[in-house]
Amino acid sequence: MRPIYFFWVVFVVSLYWMGYLYQDFLMNLLIAGLLCVASYWLKHFFEKYIKNNFITSFLCVFVLLTFFILPLYFVIHQSIDFLRHLEPHSFQMFIEKLRNFTSNTFVDFPSLNSSLNKVLSNISVDGMMTYALKFSSYIGKYSLNFVMNTGFIVVFLFFFFYYGRKMYDYAIKLLPFQKSESQAVFEEINGVLHIVFLTSIINVLLQGLAFGIAVMWFGYDGFLLGVLYGLASLIPIVGGALLWIPIVGYEIYLGNITGAVFIGIYSLVFISFVIDNLIKPIIITIIKQKILKTPIQISEILIFFSILAGISTFGFWGIVVGPTITAFFIALLRLYQNNFSYKN
Template identity: 70%
Template sequence: MRPIYFFWIVFAISLYWIGYLYQDFLMNLLIAGLLCVATFWLKDFFDRYVKLNVLSSFLCVGVLLAFLIVPLYFVGHKSLKFILDLDMETFSFFLEKSKTSVSRALEYFPALSSSVDKILSNISAESIMTYIVKFGSYIGKYSLNFVKDAGFILVFLFFFFYYGRKIYNYMLGLLPFEISQSRSVFAEINGVLRVVFLTSIINVILQGFAFGAVIIWFGYDGFLLGILYGLASLIPIVGGALIWIPIAGYEVYVGNIATAIFIALYSLIFIGFVIDNLIKPVIIAFIKQRILKTPLQINEILIFFSILAGLSTFGFWGIVVGPTITAFFIALLRLYQNHFSDKQDW
């Protein structure tokens, strides 16, 4: 057996066992690596003013962590304060009044009235609080997993920042391509991830501001609901509906039908359609053309749909995974076209 064949057999076996050994950390490593690629410009910025590599790496992780921790802390603090200040008698009165209103509305639908009345009879302030406590325990359980994964991602992210340039140079030498070819592939992926990262941040801020600036005129906490709406916009499929539907429902309950219709239409048409589907591709095109130094050859509409595909397939982290897979595939096609294909003009 030729040594090279034996090497590839042994390498494939060792690669399998490496994947099996670190399977619980592979997604965290992937997310940390992609975040590092998307935000390595932060490292370049801090390196201009901070000479210690370890300090600049910590600063990069701290800045990214602040984007996540500060809004969540504010929302958690406000939510906890609301629960602690909740008057059970007022809540019980509100609930009973709501049940009475629903029962009266269903008098026009006799077929539904009996079944709905049975459901309403089992609903009380105590049962809802019990459900909230039980739901909170589930949230706490999954929050622990999220915190654990986020902790590993932050640790891996720090090391990727710290050793980023060495890893990049090592990968350039490891790949069986010319250095210029490898650089073009990495530059394409890096550019797409930067576009996606900046677009996601701008989209969250834009949607949150658009909702908060309007909802404040109806007597709500525009700052809190704006943050909640912006964070909810990152959730696949449902997005900001988690915020505006309960508010519109409450406005219907208190009799402000026009206000409820306005909030629903404003959220669906202006925020959900105009901002998310029309303005977002424009933002992608602007960032691609004006902010990136390296021009990308991937259409902004394709980047937009790769984000949607990533969200539907991988959930929240599909924001970065989907565009990465798309950019890598297209970069390989372009590499083949330019350097390995006999037909250079197709």
């Protein structure tokens, strides 16, 4: 057997066992690596002022954590404060008023009226506390795994920032192409992820701001609901509907039909359709043309649809996984066209 064949056999077997050995960490490694690539511009920014690799890597991770953790901390703090000041008597009176409202509103629909009354009759302060305990135990069952995965992602993210340059140089040397071609592939992926990262942040801020301003006119806490809507917009499929549907229902209960219709149409048409589907591709175009120093050759429409495809296939993390797969595939096609395809 020729040595090269023996090497590839051993390499494939070794690669299989490496994948089997680290299978529990592969997704965490992938997510951390993609986040590092998407936000490596932070490292370049900090390196202009700080020359210590450890400190700049730590600051990059800290900034990313702050972006995700501070809104969650604010929401949890406000929720606990709301529950702490919740009066059982007032809550029970609200349920009674809601039961009377549904009975009078759906009097012509006896089956629906009966179902709603059955649901509302089971709602009480004690029942809510029991449900909260069951829900908290359910959350606790899966939160440990989530916290562990998040911890591994944070650790891997730090090491990717810390050794990013060395890993990049090593990967360039391993690829059997010219250095300029290998760099072009990585720059293409980096550019796409940079666009996706900035677009996602701007989209969250725009949706949260738009919803917060709208509900503030109806007496709600615009800042809290804006933060919640921005976070909810990251959830695949349902998104901001987790916020605006309950508020529309509450406005209907209060008898403010005009306000309920406005909030519903505003959320569906302006936020969900205009901002998420029309303004988002424009933002991608602006970032691609004005912010990125290295131009990429992938259409902004393709980037937009790769985000949608990634979310539908991989869930939340598909925001970065989908565009990465698409960019890598197109970069390989371009590499094949320039080096291996036969020209007539």
